[in-house]
Amino acid sequence: MWRTTVRGLLAHKLRLALSGLAIVLGVAFVSGTMIFTDTLSRTFTSLFESTSNDVGVTRATAFEAGFDSPGGSASFLPSSLVEQIAAVDGVAAAEGYVQAEGVYVLDRSGDVRDTGGAPGVGVSWFEDEDLSPSTLTEGRAPRDEGEVALDSGTVEAAGYEVGDTVTLLTPGPRVEAEVVGVFTFGESGGLAGASLTAFDLATAQSLLGAGDGLTGVDVLAEDGRSDAQVRDAVAAAVGSEYEVRTAAEQADDQTAALQDSLSFINVFLLVFAGVALFVGSFIILNTFSMLVAQRTRELALLRALGAGRAQVTRSVLLEALVLGLLGATVGLGAGFGIATALRVLFGRFGLTLDGSLVLDASTVGWSYAVGVVVTLLAAYLPARRAARTPPVAAMRDDHVAVEKSLRRRTALGAVLAVVGVAALVSGAATDDGSDAASLVGLGSVALVLAAIALSPVLARPFVRVVGAVLPRVWGTTGRLARENALRNPRRTAATASALMVGLALVSAFTVIGASTNASVDRLVGSALSADFVVSTAVGQPFTPAVADDLREVDGVDAVMQERFGAAQFDGTESFFAAVDPATLDRTLRLDYAAGGTDGLQGDGLLVDEPTAQTRGWSVGDVVRAVLPTGDRVALTLGGVYATNQAVGPYVMSLETHAATGGTPLDRYVYVDVDDDADLGAVRSQMAEAVATYPVVDLKDKEEFAEEQRAQVAQLLLLINALLVLSVIIAVLGIVNTLALSVIERTREIGLLRAVGLSRAQLRRMVRLESVVISVYGAALGLALGTVFGVSLTRALAGQGIEVLVVPGTRLAAFLLVGAVIGVLAAVWPARRAARLQVLDAIAAH
Amino acid sequence: MIPSQQASHDGSAAGVPAARGLALSKVYGSGDTEVVALDGVDVTFPRGQFTAIMGPSGSGKSTLMHCMAGLDALTSGQAWIGDTELTGLDDKRLTRLRRDQVGFVFQAFNLLPTLTALENITLPMDIAGRTPDQQWLDRVVDAVGLRPRLGHRPSELSGGQQQRVACARALASRPDVVFADEPTGNLDSRSGAAVLGFLRMSVRELGQTVVMVTHDPAAASYAGRVLFLADGRIVDEMTSPTADRVLERMKAFDGVRTSVEP
Secondary structure (H helix, E strand, C coil): CHHHHHHHHHHCHHHHHHHHHHHHHHHHHHHHHHHHHHHHHHHHHHHHHCCCCCEEEEECCCCCCCCCCCCCECCCECCHHHHHHHCCCCEEEEEEECEEECCEEECCCCCECCCCCCCEEEEECCCCCCCCCEEEEEECCCCCCCEEEEEHHHHHHHCCCCCCEEEEECCCCEEEEEEEEEEEECCCCCCCCCEEEEECHHHHHHHCCCCCCECEEEEEECCCCCHHHHHHHHHHHHCCCEEEEEHHHHHHHHHHHHHHHCHHHHHHHHHHHHHHHHHHHHHHHHHHHHHHHHCHHHHHHHHHCCCCHHHHHHHHHHHHHHHHHHHHHHHHHHHHHHHHHHHHHHHHCCCCCCCCCCCCHHHHHHHHHHHHHHHHHHHHHHHHHHHHCCHHHHHCCCCCCCCCCCHHHHHHHHHHHHHHHHHHHHHHHCCCHHHHHHHHHHHHHHHHHHHHHHHHHHHHHHHHHHHCHHHHHHHHHHHHHHHHHHHCHHHHHHHHHHHHHHHHHHHHHHHHHHHHHHHHHHHHHHHECCCEEEEECCCCCECCHHHHHHHCCCCEEEEEEEEEEEEEECCEEEEEEEECHHHHHHHECCCEEEECHHHHCCCEEEEEHHHHHHHCCCCCCEEEEECCCCCEEEEEEEEEECCCCCCCCEEEEHHHHHHCCECCCECEEEEEECCCCCHHHHHHHHHHHHCCCCCEEEEEHHHHHHHHHHHHHHHHHHHHHHHHHHHHHHHHHHHHHHHHHHHHCHHHHHHHHHCCCCHHHHHHHHHHHHHHHHHHHHHHHHHHHHHHHHHHHHHCHHHCCCCCCCCHHHHHHHHHHHHHHHHHHHHHHHHHHHHCCHHHHHHCC | CCCCCCCCCCCCCCCCCCEEEEEEEEEECCHHHCEEEEEEEEEEECCCCEEEEECCCCCCHHHHHHHHCCCCCCCEEEEEECCEECCCCCHHHHHHHHHHHEEEECCCCCCCCCCCHHHHHCHHHHHHCCCCCHHHHHHHHHHHCCHHHCCCCHHHCCHHHHHHHHHHHHHHCCCCEEEEECCCCCCCHHHHHHHHHHHHHHHHCCCCCEEEECCCHHHHCCCCEEEEEECCEEEEEEECCCHHHHHHHHHHHHHHHCCCCC
16 A cells, blocks of 8 residues: 555645645644744743842832833832842842833934834943843943943944944933943843843942932852752841842743733734634645545545555555645744744834744644644545445446535534624623633634534525626626535635634724724823823833923923822722822813812822722722832822723822832823913924923824824734734635645536637636635625624723724725635636646546 | 538538548657557548547547547648638637537536536537527427426436437537537447437437547447548448448458557
8 A cells, every 4th residue: 555655645746736735834824823922932031031140139019010010119229238138148249230211222313213112221230240141242341420331232223333422311311321332131132122221330320210229139149059048048138128039930920920911912822823723724624625535536446456444544644644744844944934024024013033933842743733633634534434435436437425414513503603602792791801801702712613613504605695796797607606616615615714714803803903093082082181292102101301391381281290000909909090180180181970180189099980889989988009119008089080091990199109109200291281372382392392302202182192093003013914924824725725626627627618618718717716715705704803803892891992993894895805815816726727738638537 | 311400500601511621640749659640631521411430449530539629739731610720720719619610529527517407508608608599409408308307417317318418518509510529438328329319310300410439339320421540540431331330340450450459
């Protein structure tokens, strides 16, 4: 049987190439996604894990604020602590450091380099090389005021060299400094687009507002002492006010925090990998089922000649194994190409992934699992069926493989659909955001599976109805195309399914995106009474000097600073906004159900209605708040307002925020202009004032809304770019199926040509069939995606997406895209069909 | 044998034969592997006649048919269907010629599985976007005796019924000539007889022209004339054949050719 297997493989080169291609595509998609995901995750992990200490000492926080605000608490450690720790038995070295966000290097044109949302971090340079997470590649360490070292990524992007003088924005003043050194951070040098600026300790302390305090103290253990021993010794020496952790503990904490903050990306990439796995497997499954079905007669001949059932099945499996191994190996290589392309794409959006691509063992495992296992499975099922066919029946000319009944699929699909719809409905109705999202996720998965199970059942009526147009417009060619699409509903459905999944996600995100945009518009329109907003593009904190300067501008009526923090309110952790009660009413519109802005004065607290309801609070109640610094305050509830996205669920006064150790950096500054002032003139003066701070932008309401929408648009663009990949793979799957259909129908094509079908008509026939299949996939995907999008939007209603918009025209355009995809996918198979020589085709077996 | 119908779609060509070939030659391969399939064949298929082409395997009978029908290109020589010369026609014109002026019946796989019997019969005209001549279509369908089965798909028809549908399709557009390539090769003798009887009837009563390639003397006996091919040449001709006479003639080939037959 060996020889027949090998001969079989070689005899049909095109068939071999097509099935091999299916495996390569499927595996490449899976491995590319996984490589990229791992690289992304490694970049972030190494960014946070690159500490060189054995033990680290920081200020103890009262609780783990999951959404730790950058800059965190402003409570520094006293410098004296370093001496104290250094004296502890077992400590080889101890050095204090300062670290803060809000330090940006201006490029030569005086603008802040676009970091795509990654922070600009200022640090003090470690004098002890063994403690420093960074390594100098050029020049020397900064030693004095006016000297600075920059990370290599920033230097490259801005085109600076050692010796250049650069301008820096800091949370304090704007300074000029000479670049004395260039360094790489961590082991990979990766910063995920963030910029790192290093000063000597004294300069860092003064620029970052630390006085003579420290952010933390890093410790090296003496040889022979374990990290844990030193940790315990240091902890005993410094007391419970400080948190002492080993390197491993810090890494764990940071990884946990990272998982938290990246959970969205992780979930998305996981979904994407799932889609990849699914689409890849589907293409392989589809292709192999067709191949073995086509060979039924050949296999029957083998059986007639005396080969046993098991031998026939084994021969097919052997062939699949060889192909699967080859395909998976090539696919893994192609996956690198896909991952590289994704990296370039993400780089365009400012998310720079440094270092080499990460090839994890699990990626290799999954690649071969998909390539080999799926191929074997895909080959086994039809091979078993083929082996069961009585040899004589299969060798008869008019043998038609009997289609299995679709009843079981219908039943399974119906059950899944019911489960899916139930989950979606309850998800949309649930108040708790994360529960709702998981329910919607569960429902979506169930519905996708239901759609896959049911798609062969739905294919017939769909193709009948939609296909009714074809004969009317294209006559016989149209009818032949429709009949071809109808003749094997399983194949039509399987081919369409890959496209369906991709388009379902694209449609869902389209609905979510449109709803988010509409919500942003409503937020800006209804919640904002200020004329202008000043903020950085990505919500980074900036110096309060901006607000001070704006107050000086003539015609400005009110300036309100807004800061954010995290706290436990009567035991429940939440983020809060800190605002100025004096100017709140003139800049933001809060719709009070009880109390009012006056209630915010001093140690007042405002909460939104859902919070007041679930906590059972009413105006006048005392709420105890614990800040990450450990400070405790008793706040009096002074007002309850309707949910407002500008401030979130809790609002306290700036006064309280500052008193409890909040970082004195603003996130948003709202400016209201006198009603009788000339808006244009005031604006140009304000623009002048803000020009000194290139990190921040001055925006009017419309521009602010536009900026918010742009962020949504950028995110959607990234998501869609990833999804387009799945659509491309799906298109290649259609090409593959069509090409195989053409091979399968060679004799039919020969007959059609013999009785007078022209080449152009033949091409059109293949094209129309392709269009019918892909429009079917697109329509299913569109329907599913709209349902997902609507459910998810409903489920996220409490998280800021309050308005539901279903952009009909754009969704309808996807149907058109489906048709175009059909036309494109058919180009090659149609050409191949048209090229067949009539005589050869008639004579073919 | 008076044709009851003018056989051609361009009624003026009464004197022109349905198809003819002059000095037809077809050579496959070159050098050592050169095979001469047709070696200067002159042939005429008059209108309203049923011609059978016979000969041992490799005699060139199928090649002759394919070249005459515009399915294969000649190495040299000229061929006409009606008054259309095939030589030099591009693919588009050849396709149109096959569609409008030629009918085909192959040994197997004559019908599209996705279309009903009737749709298969009218397929060439549907492709051309022409409405079939309903009266003619009715005559053909009745003659082939398949009226009750017109709505069935090929998979629901027996092999003999499928070949009869194929014959009806070949005749439905009233072509200049119908080429049948071993039309009964896959059928049992009763179904075969029905198909052959129908072909003969279409010539005698409907005035059609049929050229049939076969290796079965009994099938050939349905024709009005038999051409014998050997080594790419027409070596003999027989009118009003009977199965026995044809068999006798073929035996003569066997005697000559056994040594070269594979």
